[in-house]
Amino acid sequence: MAPGGIAGKRLGTSFRRLISWGGTIALAATVLAGAGFTWASPRAWGVIGPLPQQAPAGTIPPGTKLGFLFAVLLVSWGAFFAYSFFMSRRQQELRKEIEALRRHLEARERQAQQTQSERRPTSGA
Amino acid sequence: MATLEAAKETRGAAVLGMGMVRTALLGVTAVMVAVTLYLGLLWAPPDAIMGDVQRIFYFHVPIAWVGFLAFGIVFVASIAYLVKGTDGWDHLAYSAAEIGVLFATLILVTGSIWGKPVWGVWWQWTPQLTTSLILWFIYLAYLLLRIYGPAGGQGARYAAVLGIIGFIDVPIVYFSSILWREWLHPGKVVGPAGGSVEPSMMVVLMVSLVTSTVLFSYLLLERYTLRKATATVERMWQLHG
Numbered sequence: 001m002a003p004g005g006i007a008g009k010r011l012g013t014s015f016r017r018l019i020s021w022g023g024t025i026a027l028a029a030t031v032l033a034g035a036g037f038t039w040a041s042p043r044a045w046g047v048i049g050p051l052p053q054q055a056p057a058g059t060i061p062p063g064t065k066l067g068f069l070f071a072v073l074l075v076s077w078g079a080f081f082a083y084s085f086f087m088s089r090r091q092q093e094l095r096k097e098i099e100a101l102r103r104h105l106e107a108r109e110r111q112a113q114q115t116q117s118e119r120r121p122t123s124g125a
Numbered sequence: 126m127a128t129l130e131a132a133k134e135t136r137g138a139a140v141l142g143m144g145m146v147r148t149a150l151l152g153v154t155a156v157m158v159a160v161t162l163y164l165g166l167l168w169a170p171p172d173a174i175m176g177d178v179q180r181i182f183y184f185h186v187p188i189a190w191v192g193f194l195a196f197g198i199v200f201v202a203s204i205a206y207l208v209k210g211t212d213g214w215d216h217l218a219y220s221a222a223e224i225g226v227l228f229a230t231l232i233l234v235t236g237s238i239w240g241k242p243v244w245g246v247w248w249q250w251t252p253q254l255t256t257s258l259i260l261w262f263i264y265l266a267y268l269l270l271r272i273y274g275p276a277g278g279q280g281a282r283y284a285a286v287l288g289i290i291g292f293i294d295v296p297i298v299y300f301s302s303i304l305w306r307e308w309l310h311p312g313k314v315v316g317p318a319g320g321s322v323e324p325s326m327m328v329v330l331m332v333s334l335v336t337s338t339v340l341f342s343y344l345l346l347e348r349y350t351l352r353k354a355t356a357t358v359e360r361m362w363q364l365h366g
Contacts, residue, residue, distance in 0.1 A: 060174070094351065
């Protein structure tokens with residue numbers, strides 16, 4: 001492969017990695033913004049006084065008990081990110097394993113070449 | 126030699142193509158999540174009876190849908206594995222089961238969080254909740270069987286049988302509120318026994334369902350690729366180690 005090709009491939013890999021990370025960060029930021037909005041909402045914990053309309057008896061007035069909604073978002077996205085983190089850890093472990101396998105195969109190949117070169121003068125004599 | 130080089134190039138192009146699909150899927154997921162959060166938290170009107178707590182509906186129902194979809198994939202992939210015996214189907218079944226258990230856990234947790242302000246209790250032994258818990262146990266057993274069960278093809282076959290039998294519970298969960306005439310859990314919103322939902326709320330629900338499906342597709346693609354790569358590396362260690 002031409003040097004430019006290798007450089008281009010590296011650049012492509014870096015770019016894809018950047019997009020992948022950027023996408024993950026954008027996703028995390030969006031979720032945190034949504035959750036933060038709910039959390040910061042003055043009505044979230046029912047701290048603002050009387051609501052404009054009195055809801056019928058036995059119902060939950062709008063703008064109250066939003067903490068439960070926040071809890072659902074937190075749990076759902078927390079689980080999603082925890083799972084993504086678990087997968088990324090597994091990917092890292094796999095990468096290390098592939099590297100170890102590559103080194104192992106190279107060492108075996110070197111050993112085979114060495115054995116072959118040691119045998120050659122003997123067979124020639 | 127030329128054939129080998131051509132094969133390498135084709136494989137490289139396929140891997141590159143898969144990477145692009147993954148990146149595109151992640152981008153689409155991010156945008157759709159942002160839209161769904163906006164629609165679900167701000168755009169949709171509050172419910173007349175449950176107030177803003179009802180917005181949990183836009184997260185809980187799609188999570189349940191994805192859970193059922195994941196177990197449906199386990200079911201289909203398990204049948205395909207038993208029929209064809211190719212490892213790819215087994216990897217797909219395992220990956221879908223793992224994601225399915227994650228979402229089934231979320232169904233139980235988010236449902237419980239929704240139940241507290243609406244019913245006044247975290248949990249009730251109603252048919253839908255009980256059958257959902259059974260479903261969670263079945264697929265948890267599936268994962269435990271994969272981890273601690275026999276290795277290789279035998280373990281995969283046992284798990285495939287469990288994956289097929291376990292799926293019987295999915296329609297039972299879905300129709301339980303009709304089968305047992307349940308009064309506590311909200312009735313069906315979409316489907317054969319669909320109830321009446323305000324149109325704008327239905328729009329948000331549909332968008333949430335599409336978003337969760339795209340998110341699930343992304344997770345499944347990532348997990349499947351990882352599982353397949355892990356299996357390949359293990360096989361190479363066995364061959365050359």
